[in-house]
Amino acid sequence: MTTTRTLVVAGHGMAGHRLVEEVLGQDRHGEWRVVVLAEEPRPAYDRVALSSLVDGAAPEDLALAGPGLLGDRRLDLRLRTTVTGVDRGARTVTCSDGSVVGYGALVLATGSQPFVPPVPGHDLPGCFVYRTVEDVEAIRAAAVPGRAAVVVGGGLLGLEAANALLLLGMRPHVVERAPWPMAQQIDEGGGRVLAEAIGGLGVRLHCPAVLRAVGAGADGRVERVELADGTSLDAGLVVFAAGVRPRDELAAVLGLERGERGGFLVDEWCRTADDRIWAIGECAAVGGRCHGLAAPGFRMAETVARQLLGAPADAFAGADASAKLKVLGIEVAGFGDAHARTRGAIEYIRDDPRSGTYAKLVLASDARTLLGGVLAGSTHAYPVLRTLTGRRLPAAPEELLTGTPGSR
Structure with a gap:
């Protein structure tokens, strides 16, 4: 006779949901009852698609989570509920x-929280973050078509927020500390093409630029943003999308170690120092490093689920940072050693301003082995x-980039 154990999952974001799916989908013998403690007022949703909420x-x-999962008798999903203590x-x-709630296994899937620069005025009425459905609904309610707005952060999330503001009829500015947008994924040439294309859509980019303060109007609400170089930008609202920080507050409660840059410190199997506690997703510092994308979180969830079910499991071997994206309708991609950091690397660049496309291949010192690259404007x-x-x-x-015969 199988003894049912209780799995407690702290968090019901995308990684936590994948874990629940995997466990319940593969648990053929009724080994686990799953209790999910979800901070938000709704079950897990696709956080990557938030901008679609302002586009219909x-x-x-x-x-x-479909009806089949939510109706599973093995699942106890508690919304608006967080962990406050652990024994x-x-x-x-x-x-x-x-x-x-007693547990046989505890999985921490608490995710991350937006980083808000601690500048004067960062908490004024009219300042928002871009993380949840409720955040997007609040931004939509505050948007005034025709007015300027400022997004702080020029990475993928910041550009998604700028796109949402465009769809709401506002005139967005994007303030980014790096010299070009999406600097983690693409190089300067790709960033230039992306910046030009974004500018053509009506988004004003300020790169590199440092936020100094958020200023209020006579009504006490956001009215402007001040940059370190003295520039003042009109702002009917401000959206902070300048990165995230792992939600690891429970580390102190649990007496568990954090990674150097935050997150619950876990090994390649996503195990903490306590053999009954795992961490997955953005809150997990695997070997000391957190991963802020959905795909690594899914892989962590899958490896933990297999361990819980006693099935063979692959260790989490790190995240592939390669990505092909469409940002404000503009195609960009970065893969492998996109920034040519490998010693002796050779860069092959094809830059076509007329078509608004840019391509770079990073080759090893033998000029024959592909290490990575960047594509902007076209990712075919x-x-x-x-x-x-x-x-x-x-x-x-040349042949690989264009599909036409070339010579070495």
């Missing part, structure tokens, strides 16, 4: 509603180039 989508369109000796979790070559990364090129770089 409804919150339920983003939902990840590792007794293996119990105390919840914000006062209830106490990405699927082939991605599969060739780390291998010898079967054709000349």
Whole structure:
């Protein structure tokens, strides 16, 4: 006879949801009852698609948990509920509603929280972050078509926020500390093409620029943003999208170690120092490093689920930072050693201002092995180039980029 154990999952974001799906989907013998403590007022949803909420989508369109999962009798999903205490000796979790839940395994999937620069005025009425459905709904309610708005952060999330403001009829400015947008994913040439294309859509980029303060009007609400160089930008509202920080407050409660830059410190199996506690997703510092994308969180969830079910599991071997994206309708991609940091690396660049496209291949010192690259304006070559990364090129770089015969 199988003894049912209780799995407590702290958090119901995208990684936490994948874990629940994997456990319940593969638990053929009824080994686990799953209690999910979800801070938000709704079940897990696709956080990557938040901008679609201002383009006709409804919150339920983003939902990840279908009726089959939500109706599973093995699942106890508690919304608006967080963990406030843990007794590792007794293996119990105390919840914000006062209830106490015993666990056979505890998985921390608390995610991350937006980083808001601690500048004067950062908490004025009219300042928002871009993280949840409720955040987007609040921004939509505050938007005034025709007015200027400022997004702080020129990474992927910041550009998504700028796109949302465009869809709401506002005139967005983007303030970014790096010399070009999406500097983590693409190089200067790709950033230039992206910046030009974004500018053509009506988004004003300020790169590099440092936020100094947020100023209020006579009504006490946001009215302007001041930059370190003395520039003042009109702002009917401000959206902070300048990165995230892992939600690891429970580390102190649990007596568990954090990574150097935050996050619950776990090994390659996503295990903490306590053999009954794991961490996955953006809050997990695997080998000391947190990963802020959805795909690594999914892989962590899958490896933990297999461990819980006693099935063979692969260790989490790190995140592939390669990405092909469409930002404000503009195609960009970065893969492998996109910034040519490998010693002896050679860069092959094809820059076409007339077509608004840019491509760079990073080759090893032998000029034959592909290490990575950047594409902007067009990413039609990405699927082939991605599969060739780390291998010898079967054709000349020009041919691979354009699809036309070339010579070495």
